[in-house]
Amino acid sequence: MTGAPGGDASADAATEPPLNDGQTPDIEVAQRPYGMPGRPFSRSPFALGFVVTLGGLTAFGMLRALDNAMPILVLIFSALFLAIGLNPAVEALQRLNMRRGFAVLAVGAAAVTLFGAGLLALAPPLVAQTEAFAEKLPGYIEALKRSKTVNELNERYDIIDKLQAAATPGAVTDVAGGVVGGASVVFGTVFKVLTVFVLTLYFMASFDRMKRWVYRLAPASRRERVSLLSDAILSKVGAYMVGALLIALMAGVSTFIFLWVAGVSYPFALAFVVAVCDLIPQIGATLGAVVVSIAGFATSVPVGIACIVFFVIYQQFENYLIYPKMMRRSVKVSDLAAIVGALTGVALFGVIGALIAIPAVAAIQLIVDEVVAPRQQRH
Numbered sequence: 360m361t362g363a364p365g366g367d368a369s370a371d372a373a374t375e376p377p378l379n380d381g382q383t384p385d386i387e388v389a390q391r392p393y394g395m396p397g398r399p400f401s402r403s404p405f406a407l408g409f410v411v412t413l414g415g416l417t418a419f420g421m422l423r424a425l426d427n428a429m430p431i432l433v434l435i436f437s438a439l440f441l442a443i444g445l446n447p448a449v450e451a452l453q454r455l456n457m458r459r460g461f462a463v464l465a466v467g468a469a470a471v472t473l474f475g476a477g478l479l480a481l482a483p484p485l486v487a488q489t490e491a492f493a494e495k496l497p498g499y500i501e502a503l504k505r506s507k508t509v510n511e512l513n514e515r516y517d518i519i520d521k522l523q524a525a526a527t528p529g530a531v532t533d534v535a536g537g538v539v540g541g542a543s544v545v546f547g548t549v550f551k552v553l554t555v556f557v558l559t560l561y562f563m564a565s566f567d568r569m570k571r572w573v574y575r576l577a578p579a580s581r582r583e584r585v586s587l588l589s590d591a592i593l594s595k596v597g598a599y600m601v602g603a604l605l606i607a608l609m610a611g612v613s614t615f616i617f618l619w620v621a622g623v624s625y626p627f628a629l630a631f632v633v634a635v636c637d638l639i640p641q642i643g644a645t646l647g648a649v650v651v652s653i654a655g656f657a658t659s660v661p662v663g664i665a666c667i668v669f670f671v672i673y674q675q676f677e678n679y680l681i682y683p684k685m686m687r688r689s690v691k692v693s694d695l696a697a698i699v700g701a702l703t704g705v706a707l708f709g710v711i712g713a714l715i716a717i718p719a720v721a722a723i724q725l726i727v728d729e730v731v732a733p734r735q736q737r738h
Contacts (some may be wrong), residue, residue, distance in 0.1 A: 442562030444600025479629035484625040596718040607637040
């Protein structure tokens with residue numbers, strides 16, 4: 360009788376999974392208060408197909424969610440990029456015994472002051488030119504009537520009649536609707552700018568804590584190397600931003616002096632446009648030159664020609680003297696890589712992609728030189 364119960368107990372013990380199978384250390388067993396993992400689930404074709412389908416649906420849902428959140432992610436990424444670029448200025452103020460919070464506020468106030476001054480300089484000429492165009496529009500239509508070519512086109516397509524019909528009271532309602540739509544675009548833009556500004560302040564204030572938290576995600580054996588490479592990448596981004604801002608400032612100041620001497624209206628506003636456009640790699644300086652040259656031709660033909668000559672000379676001076684000395688020492692990116700990176704950035708993210716293209720190329724180049732190339736040499 361005693362053998363049967365004993366036999367049943369031994370059979371039950373043989374069927375139950377042991378706490379330690381001899382291959383798992385006792386320490387790991389002790390660290391699992393809810394027991395050791397059991398055998399994997401069934402690997403039948405049905406279960407495999409169900410898991411694969413579920414994974415595909417999850418991936419599709421994540422892509423849809425990412426696509427819907429892309430506008431917000433662009434704002435967050437823009438704010439993070441600005442915070443990385445402005446962090447050297449914050450650290451410079453910290454070296455002057457200023458607390459980081461006050462340093463962040465000082466840098467943010469300086470950026471808002473410059474941006475606001477540029478907008479205040481742009482608003483009056485924009486409003487004035489719009490009003491002048493509206494006042495002269497009837498005269499332009501009358502001048503079109505005196506053109507033989509336009510009259511022939513009007514006989515075929517009723518161009519002038521359609522323009523005059525656009526000035527009827529019924530069309531004013533449509534214009535008002537357009538104004539409402541334009542106002543919504545303006546308020547949306549202001550909201551985006553404020554969002555980026557607030558996020559930039561938060562990122563700058565918690566920059567060191569964010570770095571430490573990200574570095575903790577790396578394995579302990581590689582954490583020091585990851586932190587050193589990441590700090591080098593961040594320093595390159597900051598150096599690029601500082602260099603780009605200084606180059607844009609020099610372009611704006613030079614343009615302001617030239618326009619003031621040439622007698623062009625609103626020299627500060629046009630110089631601000633040139634400085635902002637100069638931040639865009641490769642094509643920004645040309646865009647600013649086109650805008651200012653048009654304003655110069657609106658003043659007089661000789662002034663317009665002088666604007667073209669000025670920008671041709673200044674861009675050569677900037678491209679071959681200023682830019683190489685300020686950028687290649689800090690970022691060290693070849694011209695070909697910069698052009699390819701800028702074009703790729705514009706295709707992917709527009710103007711923001713063009714701004715981050717060169718530091719992104721510099722970061723990729725650093726990773727290739729320090730990680731990929733040495734690993735290939737060992738094989």
